[in-house]
Amino acid sequence: MANRFIDKIERFAPLGADDIECLAAATSTPRKFAARRDLIREGDRPGPVFVILEGWACRYKILPSGARQVLAFMMPGDCCDLHIALLAEMDHSIQTITPALVATIERQDMDAILDERRAVAKAMYMSQLVDEGIMRAWITSMGRRQSIERVAHLMCELYLRARNIGLTTESQFALPLSQLLLADALGMTPVHLNRVLKALRLSGTMTLERGSLLITDPAKLIQIAGFDENYLHRRLRVAS
Amino acid sequence: MANRFIDKIERFAPLGADDIECLAAATSTPRKFAARRDLIREGDRPGPVFVILEGWACRYKILPSGARQVLAFMMPGDCCDLHIALLAEMDHSIQTITPALVATIERQDMDAILDERRAVAKAMYMSQLVDEGIMRAWITSMGRRQSIERVAHLMCELYLRARNIGLTTESQFALPLSQLLLADALGMTPVHLNRVLKALRLSGTMTLERGSLLITDPAKLIQIAGFDENYLHRRLRVAS
DNA sequence: CGCTGGATTGACTCGGATCAAGTCGAGTGG
DNA sequence: CCACTCGACTTGATCCGAGTCAATCCAGCG
Incomplete structure (x- = not known):
């Protein structure tokens, strides 16, 4: 069975069989979510790292006026900030768009992976840098296009x-x-x-x-x- | 002599005297830059991590049309992405706004610090998460305000x-x-x-x-x- | 003392928002 | 099988926030 997360991460850095196995184990018990279901809400205390295995989700913020701003689209293979658990409170919400299969990685497990699996850590940092690049592109789009x-x-x-x-x-x-x-x-x-x-x-x-x-x-x-x-x-x- | 970078980082997590000393050493040989001087340009291969000790800088992108979009303001104490060296090419430029005092941390040194100094690593990751939050706020501003x-x-x-x-x-x-x-x-x-x-x-x-x-x-x-x-x-x- | 780059102001234009009707298609129940 | 509903998509008419164009103004400075 394909694991789109591993497929994606693997493109960033060569992983050993044991690395892949470790990631497979970490995402082995995903949960099914219906469409339009919040995974976590602004103001919540961050928990585990979410990994989208199937389906689409988005990050968004609601303004006092009620307007919504979508901050990012997440597709299969995407995951949210690796160190999210360091924050006291989410500054945005994450919601499924379609029915989705979502795995979660607990903080300790995430830390252990980043500590012990250098290749995996490197690949995931690269992935996060790409996501940041996308945010910069969005800012540029909204500002000047x-x-x-x-x-x-x-x-x-x-x-x-x-x-x-x-x-x-x-x-x-x-x-x-x-x-x-x-x-x-x-x-x-x-x-x-x-x-x-x-x-x-x-x-x-x-x-x-x-x-x-x-x-x-x-x-x-x-x-x-x-x-x-x-x-x-x-x-x-x-x-x- | 005050080191605004350490001051800032220290607010995120309690650091030991040795942690502080390590950071002080890493930023002990800053360089002076004139105002409006590019530290690194879009397309360049990323080098060391930049740390602004005094003065202001900004990240920006230039569009084909010649329009400029500023992506972030950096003030004393701020530094750029910790893992920037993993990227092949910068997707934006960084330029001083005022005359500035800028320290650089080489990739190996940065990696060593993140590896061996858990408290420092934690503080710096928190700082980076805050910066990401700022980017999200900018997207929200541009889109819906x-x-x-x-x-x-x-x-x-x-x-x-x-x-x-x-x-x-x-x-x-x-x-x-x-x-x-x-x-x-x-x-x-x-x-x-x-x-x-x-x-x-x-x-x-x-x-x-x-x-x-x-x-x-x-x-x-x-x-x-x-x-x-x-x-x-x-x-x-x-x-x- | 004139030059230069930012700040300021006015007149006019235009991209995109707002308001207001529809239309279309997938369910749902009679 | 058809009427009914509800949400998403379309389209037209009008308005307004912000852009554009074009003068000045002003302070620092070589």
Whole structure:
């Protein structure tokens, strides 16, 4: 049975059979969650590290006004901050988007892995650095990109991440995110997002429908987004 | 001689005399940099970890259009990602804002410290988690806050961070950031930022001039910002 | 003392928000 | 099998926050 977390981590640094076994053991008893279920809420005391094995989740914040800002999308293989247990309180919530299979790693186990398994620790730190890079890209998008560029950029990011874990076929992949959720991630209104998606569709760039994204003109999408193809993958130092 | 980095780190976890000595040694040969000098550029191979001892710096990205997005402000005591050396290439640049005193910690030294000094490692991980929290707050600001709220929120953040390291007097502190730089951080135009600052000044909330921020009505500033006072400090788990 | 880069202000434009109706499709129950 | 409902998606009309363009103003300084 595939473990998408191990698959992903393994891409960052070569792991020994015992490393893999150790990770497999740590994530061997995942739990099933329904869609739209909070795994942890803002204000909660952080517990174990969450690892998404199947399905999608997101980090988000709710503002006093009631507005929601999605901070990150988590797809199979993703996990949350390694040292999260050091904080007294979550500053954001994490919620499933689709039904999901989620493993948890307790703090001591996590610490033990990071201490004793250097290769695993290295791979996981790299993964975390990539996630930070994604956050920086989001800040850049929200601050300095027009809405159509922002949408295109996010789609590039999600496509590449999905491809990295083998979830794409050709230039298409399952993207189970409602327009409302995407709008909350992109800092725009659902109405305007809808218009932007229409424009992208009419220009023959990409089509998002029935939970699936089809990129009809990758070059154009990348050009609209001003996407730096290096940003998610080639930046990683090859085994040093 | 005060070492603002140690002062800051020490607030996160109790350190032994030997821990402090070790950090002091690691940052004992800082270098002076002029203002507006890149410490490292996007595309560069990451080197040592930078530690700002005196002065201000910022992380930023330049878009193909030439627009700049500032990703973070670094003040005395701040340092960049601990595991930065794992990446093949920087995805952003770091530049001094004012003349600055910057120490560097080589990769092996950093690894050794994180390995052997558990208290130091813990404190530094907490510091990094706080920085990540700040990034999430920035994403939230850019996505879901009006410009005046965004400005107020950033000022609250900077004030608190400055206060934490003892750089404030009453409700005032040195803020050597030009309106242009602030605009690039807030995702707005300098012209509009100027108007927002004027509005905040006229409403008796705060005044930013000649490199110094004076908060005349803290309660009002917090209220405009929708600032969660917990977000930078009380979230830290007290020595566990 | 003129130069230069930031700060300030005004006039005008525009991207995206808001408000308000629909439309469409998957369930659900009669 | 069809009416009913509910949530997500669409579309049109209008408004407004923030961007753009273009002058000044001003302080530090070579």
